[in-house]
Amino acid sequence: xxxxxNFFEEALKxxxxxxxxxxxxxKPYPFFIEKADxxxxxxxDGKGYIDYCLGFGPLILGHRNRxxxxxxxxxxxxxxxxxAPYEAEIKLAKKIMRYFSTVEMIRFVNSxxxxxxxxxxxxxxxxxxxxxxxxxGNYHGSHDxxxxxxxxxxxTFGMPTSEGILKDIAAHTLVAPYNDxxxxxxxxxxxxGNLAAVIVEPxxxxxxxxLPEKEFLKGLREICDKYDALLIFDEVVTGFRLxxxxxxxxxxxxxxxxxxxxxxxxxxxIGAFGxxxxxxxxxxxxxxxxxxxxxxxxxxxxxxxxxxxxxxxxTNALKKASRVAEEIAKDMKETAECCKINVxxxxxxxxxxxxxxxxxxxxxxxxxxxxKEMYQRYHQMMMDEEVYMAPxxxxxxxxxxAHSDEDxxxxxxxxxxxxxxxxxxxxxN
Numbered sequence: 001x002x003x004x005x006n007f008f009e010e011a012l013k014x015x016x017x018x019x020x021x022x023x024x025x026x027k028p029y030p031f032f033i034e035k036a037d038x039x040x041x042x043x044x045d046g047k048g049y050i051d052y053c054l055g056f057g058p059l060i061l062g063h064r065n066r067x068x069x070x071x072x073x074x075x076x077x078x079x080x081x082x083x084a085p086y087e088a089e090i091k092l093a094k095k096i097m098r099y100f101s102t103v104e105m106i107r108f109v110n111s112x113x114x115x116x117x118x119x120x121x122x123x124x125x126x127x128x129x130x131x132x133x134x135x136x137g138n139y140h141g142s143h144d145x146x147x148x149x150x151x152x153x154x155x156t157f158g159m160p161t162s163e164g165i166l167k168d169i170a171a172h173t174l175v176a177p178y179n180d181x182x183x184x185x186x187x188x189x190x191x192x193g194n195l196a197a198v199i200v201e202p203x204x205x206x207x208x209x210x211l212p213e214k215e216f217l218k219g220l221r222e223i224c225d226k227y228d229a230l231l232i233f234d235e236v237v238t239g240f241r242l243x244x245x246x247x248x249x250x251x252x253x254x255x256x257x258x259x260x261x262x263x264x265x266x267x268x269x270i271g272a273f274g275x276x277x278x279x280x281x282x283x284x285x286x287x288x289x290x291x292x293x294x295x296x297x298x299x300x301x302x303x304x305x306x307x308x309x310x311x312x313x314x315t316n317a318l319k320k321a322s323r324v325a326e327e328i329a330k331d332m333k334e335t336a337e338c339c340k341i342n343v344x345x346x347x348x349x350x351x352x353x354x355x356x357x358x359x360x361x362x363x364x365x366x367x368x369x370x371x372k373e374m375y376q377r378y379h380q381m382m383m384d385e386e387v388y389m390a391p392x393x394x395x396x397x398x399x400x401x402a403h404s405d406e407d408x409x410x411x412x413x414x415x416x417x418x419x420x421x422x423x424x425x426x427x428x429n
Contacts, residue, residue: 003044004032023056026391027376031383036063038402041388049388050407052397057205057237058262060321060350061311062402068266071307075299083294088302095309096264096272099245102254106274107283108297112236112261113141115271116199118283118291119257120145122273123197123230125282125289131191133198133229135178137364137394139206140199140234140259148173178204178363179212181219188227197257198224199232202247206237207367209346209353209396217253224256230279236261236271237396242349244312266304269295317401321350324399324408328352331412332419339423344370350399353390354378367394378418385414 008029011018019025031043039062041051051063061068075088093106109115120132132145140146144165160170174191176184178200188195202217204210224231233255239246240263248254257275264270274280282289312318329347332354336343342358355361356378357370375393382389387410390397 005029007032007044023391023395038062038064039400039404039407047386049383049386050403050411051388052399052411053388053390053395054398054400055267056262056395057241057398058265058267059398060241060263060400061266061308061317062400063267065266065308065311065402067311068304068307071303072266072268072300075303078299080298080300081295082299085297086299088299088306089297092264092302092306092309095306096260096274100239100248100258100260100274101245102248102256102276103258103274104277105280105283106272107280107291108302109271109273109291109293110269110295110298110301111141111271112234112259113143113271114293115236115259115261115273116140116146116232116234117143118289119232119259119273119275120197120199121291122257122275122279122282122289123232125287126279127196127228127230129194129196129229130172131174131195132172133174133176133184133187133195135184135200135204136175137178137207137210137367138199138201138204138234140201144169145173146199148175177365178207178210179216180363181216181223184220185223185226188223188229192227195227195229197230197232199234201234201237202251202253203238203242203348203351205351205396207364207394208355208361208370208390209348209351210361210363210367211346211348212251213362217247217251221253230256230275232257232259234259237351240264240309240312241318241351241398244309244318263308264305265301266306266308268301268304269298270301270305315401318350320401321399321403324403325350325352325397327408328399328411328415332415335416335419339419341419341423351396352399353393353396355393374422378422381418381421382414385418387411387414 008018017025024030034044035042041049097103147161148170149159149161174187176187235246239260243249259273261271284290325347329345329352333345344355344357344361346353355370356374372393
């Protein structure tokens with residue numbers, strides 16, 4: 001990987017840590033991409049990798065899907081920025097509202113971070129309250145209101161996870177353990193009358209794919225109703241991947257505000273927040289909750305997202321992507337058991353992840369206790385087999401409709417080989 005190494009040495013002089021997002025900082029250095037197509041990434045060093053990262057989730061149809069490419073090309077021929085309204089944003093909004101019945105009005109922005117930031121702002125503006133509950137290990141982007149970790153107990157204010165976040169801001173974000181309704185309600189009760197919202201990843205995809213326990217999401221809905229707070233579902237990942245209607249459709253729990261991203265942009269920058277009309281009418285220019293952006297509802301993102309959803313509607317792409325994840329997870333579990341490696345494998349729809357642990361994985365503390373060193377060894381060995389999995393234990397692997405039977409067979413062969421080689425290593429946790 002001489003070219004990647006040389007590029008990285010140059011990048012170290014230009015970017016913090018040599019990358020433009022921490023998730024790309026592989027050890028000892030990241031591989032640089034020359035191109036991508038279908039299920040494959042091709043590095044500048046001449047290697048092709050079966051890709052199960054897929055841009056961290058947006059590429060449900062794989063890289064360079066031809067229908068999406070044609071839609072983007074057609075839009076480029078017309079122009080790529082207006083700073084004025086046009087029809088495609090109406091069409092995409094209607095598509096989203098068709099599947100998310102709780103979204104009666106929507107605002108397009110440019111990232112999941114912007115979406116959750118504005119959803120929290122709407123909740124505070126509507127309720128005229130300041131406190132927000134989030135869950136430890138849930139990731140809602142990189143703005144100050146959500147880059148918060150748990151304090152010394154479940155009933156204390158959260159603490160910033162990044163330098164530069166004021167403690168006064170962090171003091172308004174309360175942190176509960178994921179999948180723990182009792183502690184969540186205790187916090188809501190303590191701050192009754194000043195709780196604006198509860199924000200949650202309905203499926204925790206940013207701590208290695210942790211699923212909600214049976215009554216967890218329903219219980220959050222009941223807590224919010226009881227304490228008169230808004231429930232925000234962060235469906236940036238699960239929207240149009242879990243089902244077309246996301247986690248709200250899958251679990252039958254309705255949120256007050258919903259954030260979306262990733263798939264609704266077809267691989268281009270996008271975010272969206274929406275909800276019932278009475279909440280969204282608080283947003284400027286109708287109301288006094290400010291949001292604006294030069295690139296909001298960007299024409300290219302609208303075209304790519306609209307075509308992506310149309311393909312999902314017209315084909316069995318979601319079913320095909322899910323089948324790939326099911327086959328990989330099933331084989332991984334069987335091989336690990338045969339090799340006597342302690343693992344827990346989570347899979348739902350077109351998402352999966354493996355934890356090298358003998359404990360049940362229910363929350364952030366369980367994930368953090370898993371053998372992260374063993375995961376890194378597994379990741380590197382899979383890279384050697386030209387299979388690119390999620391680069392961190394705290395990320396999720398994604399599958400797409402572009403993954404072929406040949407890809408799956410090669411992946412399973414690589415997994416079997418890697419896990420058997422690892423079987424002599426420690427998996428104690």
